[in-house]
Amino acid sequence: MTVVGDRIASLATELKRTARGKVLEDEPLAKHTTFGVGGPADVFFMPESAEDLANALTLVQDAEVPILPIGGGTNLLVKDAGFRGVVIGLTEGMTDIEIGQDIGRVEAGASTQVFSRRCQREGRSGMEFGCGIPGTLGGAVCGNAGAWGGETFDDLLWIRGIDLNSATEMTLKKEEIRHGYRKAEIPKNFLVLEAAFSLSEGNPDAIQAEMDRMLAERKASQPVWLRNAGCVFKNPEGTSAGLLIDRSGCKGMAVGNVEVSDVHANFMVTRGGTTAAEVLQLIERVREQVRDREGVKLETEVRIVGEFGIENV
Numbered sequence: 001m002t003v004v005g006d007r008i009a010s011l012a013t014e015l016k017r018t019a020r021g022k023v024l025e026d027e028p029l030a031k032h033t034t035f036g037v038g039g040p041a042d043v044f045f046m047p048e049s050a051e052d053l054a055n056a057l058t059l060v061q062d063a064e065v066p067i068l069p070i071g072g073g074t075n076l077l078v079k080d081a082g083f084r085g086v087v088i089g090l091t092e093g094m095t096d097i098e099i100g101q102d103i104g105r106v107e108a109g110a111s112t113q114v115f116s117r118r119c120q121r122e123g124r125s126g127m128e129f130g131c132g133i134p135g136t137l138g139g140a141v142c143g144n145a146g147a148w149g150g151e152t153f154d155d156l157l158w159i160r161g162i163d164l165n166s167a168t169e170m171t172l173k174k175e176e177i178r179h180g181y182r183k184a185e186i187p188k189n190f191l192v193l194e195a196a197f198s199l200s201e202g203n204p205d206a207i208q209a210e211m212d213r214m215l216a217e218r219k220a221s222q223p224v225w226l227r228n229a230g231c232v233f234k235n236p237e238g239t240s241a242g243l244l245i246d247r248s249g250c251k252g253m254a255v256g257n258v259e260v261s262d263v264h265a266n267f268m269v270t271r272g273g274t275t276a277a278e279v280l281q282l283i284e285r286v287r288e289q290v291r292d293r294e295g296v297k298l299e300t301e302v303r304i305v306g307e308f309g310i311e312n313v
Helices: 003-018 050-063 112-121 128-132 137-142 204-221 241-247 276-294
Strands: 022-028 040-046 067-070 076-078 083-089 097-099 103-107 156-163 169-173 190-198 258-260 268-270 303-306
Touching (some): 003 040, 003 050, 050 156, 076 276, 097 112, 103 112, 112 137, 137 190, 258 276
Parallel strands (some): 040 083, 067 083
Antiparallel strands (some): 103 190
């Protein structure tokens, strides 16, 4: 075993002894991504609470190993070699939602769709667009996820998070965070733990009707019944990535068991036995064909994770 391997093994043992959350070793990340591909994480830690996470981070820092936070794995492609270090997932222990008269507070591991539905039931408007967005609120905040003209930052008030290096908690107001289309300039090594949103009064039936309309549109225009990671590429300014991919003749293009959806060209769907290498190869083939035929270089929206961190290009 390497020196790093020794440190990781010792860390896993100590986490299992002291942490209140779940600690798994050599956990296949394919089980935690909607693509259904990806190699193992050396350690996969699901803290029970923010306090549990802060205590565990002290051990992780002492071990000097890489850390990778993930949400619902809906916008994530993990390479076949997996991740060497500790993956932190919040989807089991940090999912509390509180809906007040004017404010909704939600922990980062909670489902965006569940939060949207809770708001509807309480007659609170503002999060309707989230009804069809898979994944967690933490991921939605980090990528300023949006749909049907709405974005996560539209009604965001503040986020509370923890510095992965110092285990220090801090709160950032919306106006302190630069953000734009599918991006938010959240400080490096800052893990979102909780977010608050401004909500307005609305009629539950009217909100439900609007959400039904959005969901019907999503089902008609996206391959929601097949494994995918959402839009693979960001929309270039002034146009649609899906339109460029379609015009370039990429619909139906396949590598192994992954193919460009014939429903929405900016989606790639995977079937049993797909590897991350096949997905990456298809991403490059589509990018090259769009560049050759449309003169546009597409930028990936899906996060690509290698053995030691994010590798997007």
